[in-house]
Amino acid sequence: MKIAFYGSSLLSSYWNGAATYYRGILGELAKRGHAISFYEPDAFDRQQHRDIDPPEWVRSIVYPATTEGLRSVLAEAADADIVVKASGVGVFDRELLEGIVERSRPHALKIFWDVDAAATLDEMSGQPDHPVRRAVCELDLVLTYGGGPPVIEAYRRWGARRCVPVYNALDPETHHPVPADPRFRADLAFLGNRLPDREERVAEFLFEPARSLPDRHFLIGGNGWADAAMPANVVPVGHVYTADHNAFNSSPLAVLNIARSSMAQVGYSPATRVFEAAGAAACLITDAWEGIELFLKPGEEVLVARDGRDVAELLATLTPEQAIEIGAAALRRVRSEHSYALRAVAVDRLFRELAEQVEVAA
Incomplete structure (x- = not known):
């Protein structure tokens, strides 16, 4: 048709x-x-x-x-x-x-x-x-x-x-694991444009953990963040083109998903970034929203945080070996059920x- x-x-x-x-x-x-x-x-x-x-x-x-x-x-x-x-x-x-x-x-x-x-x-x-x-x-x-x-x-x-x-x-031809890129090495990275119903949640789920973990390194990608007030250990990298999404997701220890407030309230709304990160075998930490278990299994294929304190605690105890295991499990799930x-x-x-x-x- x-x-x-x-x-x-x-x-x-x-x-x-x-x-x-x-x-x-x-x-x-x-x-x-x-x-x-x-x-x-x-x-x-x-x-x-x-x-x-x-x-x-x-x-x-x-x-x-x-x-x-x-x-x-x-x-x-x-x-x-x-x-x-x-x-x-x-x-x-x-x-x-x-x-x-x-x-x-x-x-x-x-x-x-x-x-x-x-x-x-x-x-x-x-x-x-x-x-x-x-x-x-x-x-x-x-x-x-x-x-x-x-x-x-x-x-x-x-x-x-x-x-x-x-x-x-997931489109596995577009989003898939790649070798780590020094540009995007970090303990935790977030990708999303600066929008009114996201900014407060970014402050809670990214900036607050960064302040509580001053020795860890954080990245924020997307449009609009260059002039935002943020901790010194959060580095804005600007717009990340699709061609760099795999490197952005494959390079950090973990990748953060933060739903916009409207989507978090309704639930059942996994962002594109969830599947792009899982497709790159990233260890994903997501804010909590109803329905996540329909897409990835909490604790095994994704880590779930209720607030910024949870993010900080998860990141503080996450080992590279655990991150690799969670990312690999997420990759298997999305390739088999969410393409x-x-x-x-x-x-x-x-x-x-x-x-x-x-x-x-x-």
């Missing part, structure tokens, strides 16, 4: 944490016979910070972030069997969602793919004219990249016909099932 996908960026992970998610799931859907066009705006300097060239499996369209550019790409929605609007494009989000509802042909599947469901649902509650709130009843499907039962139930209350989580996963290839099997089945239902109803 022909898929028209309107998202933030496939080509750049710059201020765009969903990039590897898009690449992983859409690349596998292409292998299953779908013809994919990905439409992304030229915005937020993403095109100046590309990680990859357009892959051969996708028709990549970068359009000007103008009204004329928007019209040109929305016009192509009428040619697709499946039309997808992802959350968080950053420009013309309302117009894109309204556009796919209006421009898609009558029997095409219309899908909203929410990569930040907790935040979207919170906005919907407070904004009667929120575009998702207005459009949800006209969509055939809502997909989310996390949230589990709480998010499914919330979307159903808003009138969604069907809501299905498609969790982050994008497996996620795509389920999504492909869902798309074909819904397409048949629409055809029968017509």
Whole structure:
């Protein structure tokens, strides 16, 4: 089937944490016979910070972030069997969602793919004219990249016909173990952009342990941290391109995952970094959130911290041998149960099932 996908960026992970998610799931859907066009705006300097060239499996369209550019790409929605609007494009989000509802042909599947469901649902509650709130009843499907039962139930209350989580996963060709890189040697490393609903948790789960362990070395990667107040033993390394993710995850003693506050509250929302780190056989320490055991086994495949004190205690007692053992167990788990290839099997089945239902109803 022909898929028209309107998202933030496939080509750049710059201020765009969903990039590897898009690449992983859409690349596998292409292998299953779908013809994919990905439409992304030229915005937020993403095109100046590309990680990859357009892959051969996708028709990549970068359009000007103008009204004329928007019209040109929305016009192509009428040619697709499946039309997808992802959350968080950053420009013309309302117009894109309204556009796919209006421009898609009558029997095409219309899908909203929410990569930040907790935040979207919170906005919907407070904004009667929120575009998702207005459009949800006209969509055939809502997909989310996390949230589990709480998010499914919330979307159903808003009138969604069907809501299905498609969790982050591992692309083993992109994320895998590599030799340690001196640039990223540390006792604990964290990778994530500086965002309002993450900053306080980073202070708790990274900066607080760093202050209590002044002789240990910490790294923080991602955009926005250069001017943040942090302990002297925390070194900001700036934006880490996808090509360096494996080295960033393979080099420290342990890697830290810190969920954004909205995702931690909802649970069932493993970030892309969880699977990227596990895929590189990193020893992962994650903040505690409901549902972690569905993805990695606490104590054996991942270490779980309730607060900064837990992080400090785990790090203080962690040996290199233990870190290697935990990382190896995590790698085995994600390769066998949490690959994008497996996620795509389920999504492909869902798309074909819904397409048949629409055809029968017509």
